[in-house]
Amino acid sequence: MITITDKEFKQLAEYIKVNYGIFLKKEKKALVMGRLQNVLQMEGFTNFTDYYQYVIADKSGSAVNTMIDKITTNHTFFMRESDHFYFFRDQVLPFLKATVKNKDLRIWCAACSSGEEAYTLAMIIDAFFAEEKKTWDTKILATDISDQVLQIAKQGVYSKESIDQLPSHWKLNYLDKYDRQNYRIKDKIKSEVIYRRFNLMDHLFPFKRKFHAIFCRNVMIYFDYDTKIKLVNKFYDHLETGGYLFIGHSESLNGGGTKFKYIMPAVYRKE
Known part of the structure; x- marks a missing residue:
């Protein structure tokens, strides 16, 4: 086992x-050391100082991408925190359908x-708009910092167990049998999602138009207060008036620092 010193951990954590x-x-500290063991061994490093220097010197970004993939927990599942999805269907979409005049849903x-x-x-x-969907631009931008999970997302193949929470008519309409154990998202749904790698810490967000709803759930639990507030205020600036922000149920914007109005647990609105 290659151990990480306090100094090395502090240096890596700060970066x-x-x-x-x-x-x-x-x-x-122990978690970081454990998750990066294989990476250090495969690259031939015997200490975390040399590994850190390797990461910051790699201009391709491959080394840091691998590191972030290893230390982040990308656990999610269909219909996670399902009340958000029902609120989106029953409250947000009817509001947007009535107010978005150019039929460009973002x-x-x-x-x-x-x-x-x-x-x-x-x-x-798709289910909400039904036949009217032809006249709307409803493509969803989906971003993440991890190349590894983005590749899984783009493939759109999920195990039989992982889709259990989906309504039966959704399974019928939106998934095809892939093999004995897995299902694949149908092309008509896959084509509605645009996947991109994006770092939420980037100084500038490169979006030309504002969004009607932003989902950023179970991410800010990894951020300290100042980082969280800065990000939330960026979200506020990139939302249309009346737009919604969905965060994780284990997260909160209590304590001020933002202009968002509380709507329900983990749902906020720009007014």
């Missing part, structure tokens, strides 16, 4: 926080992980 917003407490999944959230939203939108 990750500054560049990716992830706040690694001292208690995460939804952003800002930490899409392996794609379950984005595909669920695409299914909800």
